[in-house]
Amino acid sequence: MMITRIMANLAKVTAEGVKGNIVEAGLVSEKDVAINDHKVVVSVNVPGDFMGDLKALKEEIEKRVGENIPQITNLLVVLTGEKGADVAPETAPAAEAPKLRKPAPKNPGVPGPDMRPAQAAIPGIKHIVAVASGKGGVGKSTTAVNLAATLAALGFKVGLLDGDIYGPSIPRLLDIKDRPAMKGDRVIPIEKYGMKVMSMGFLQDEESPVIWRGPMVVTALMQMTRDVDWGELDFLVLDMPPGTGDAQLTMAQQTPLSGAVIVSTPQDLALVDARKGLKMFKDVDVPILGIIENMSTFVCPHCGKESEIFGHGGAEADAHRLGVMFLGAIPLHMDIRVTSDAGKPCIIADPNGVHADHYKKVALKVAALLGMAEDDDED
Numbered sequence: 001m002m003i004t005r006i007m008a009n010l011a012k013v014t015a016e017g018v019k020g021n022i023v024e025a026g027l028v029s030e031k032d033v034a035i036n037d038h039k040v041v042v043s044v045n046v047p048g049d050f051m052g053d054l055k056a057l058k059e060e061i062e063k064r065v066g067e068n069i070p071q072i073t074n075l076l077v078v079l080t081g082e083k084g085a086d087v088a089p090e091t092a093p094a095a096e097a098p099k100l101r102k103p104a105p106k107n108p109g110v111p112g113p114d115m116r117p118a119q120a121a122i123p124g125i126k127h128i129v130a131v132a133s134g135k136g137g138v139g140k141s142t143t144a145v146n147l148a149a150t151l152a153a154l155g156f157k158v159g160l161l162d163g164d165i166y167g168p169s170i171p172r173l174l175d176i177k178d179r180p181a182m183k184g185d186r187v188i189p190i191e192k193y194g195m196k197v198m199s200m201g202f203l204q205d206e207e208s209p210v211i212w213r214g215p216m217v218v219t220a221l222m223q224m225t226r227d228v229d230w231g232e233l234d235f236l237v238l239d240m241p242p243g244t245g246d247a248q249l250t251m252a253q254q255t256p257l258s259g260a261v262i263v264s265t266p267q268d269l270a271l272v273d274a275r276k277g278l279k280m281f282k283d284v285d286v287p288i289l290g291i292i293e294n295m296s297t298f299v300c301p302h303c304g305k306e307s308e309i310f311g312h313g314g315a316e317a318d319a320h321r322l323g324v325m326f327l328g329a330i331p332l333h334m335d336i337r338v339t340s341d342a343g344k345p346c347i348i349a350d351p352n353g354v355h356a357d358h359y360k361k362v363a364l365k366v367a368a369l370l371g372m373a374e375d376d377d378e379d
């Protein structure tokens, strides 16, 4: 079995101040190795008192893991833990935190071995905006893709990161079948519709998803945020995994977010799900930019008549009651689903259409809230 051979290879790695090898010392065990087909992700937990050279340790692990296992086509080694986290952000000196973000709470109470204070900003990226939802299926990814593509069409430099590594849908929503290239040890994002896009989906097969465990989700995402050659960006739109579990919470805490946008359907907003999303970001001190109501009204594709199936209108009031901004409403419309399925955001499929207009309003509001545009919309 491949896992046995990988563990044997890992047991060949020793590190300064670590007793025996890294397996014996408990830095890595079978549960830290994810194998998907021919792709392997190894997450190694470096203790806080480790005094050795982290980069050398990472390189040594990278060199050893694949020895005599030619079947491995992709290998991702992630150092986690108090110390290990220092190795990835080589490119991230103590830059100024995004201006909206308050300093990290001293004791945010986030569980997990790789808990650290909020990250330093990533050089070159002005704002990272998380798109989140309290639960799945509300159209979060569709909204993230449309928001990012619209910002790009408005002239901003935009990256889109699919953080939904459990079920990455962005390759499908943007009809991307290419695999990203590497430049040195950095991944070059795929360019599509004027955006730079990165997704775990580019590295895995749709049929056989990787089984991720909490801490690995976070470290994989951090690598995708920092080890990708994003260049200069005004916005990096981060499509979060749906829900508000520990992985999402840690992710929200460890990514230098300028703010979060919550996507909700009208019926969920009145319920607890959207509130959970809000609470999650508040708990880790990430500013909530506002709520986008998705599938707000139903527009009949035959007669064009709008029906408020879910009682549209309450969402805005609910948002205000919850003390957050209402960023706009996107109707439930067949065209949005059809163009998404065809891999085209609305702004590309019909740049002057009514749906593109809805997303433009939302995108401008987000940009304005982050000080990147004037918002002349009255509401």
Ligand SMILES: Nc1ncnc2c1ncn2[C@@H]1O[C@H](COP(=O)(O)OP(=O)(O)OP(=O)(O)O)[C@@H](O)[C@H]1O
Pocket: 133, 135, 136, 137, 138, 139, 140, 141, 142, 143, 164, 167, 169, 242, 294, 295, 330, 331, 332, 333, 334, 336, 337, 338, 340, 341
């Ligand atoms: N405004 C809309 N009008 C019509 N269809 C929509 C709209 N928004 C999303 N959809 C459709 O709803 C489905 C779910 O959307 P999407 O995959 O974006 O949801 P999600 O919240 O990201 O789901 P997941 O929980 O899988 O991450 C898709 O088929 C999408 O095309």
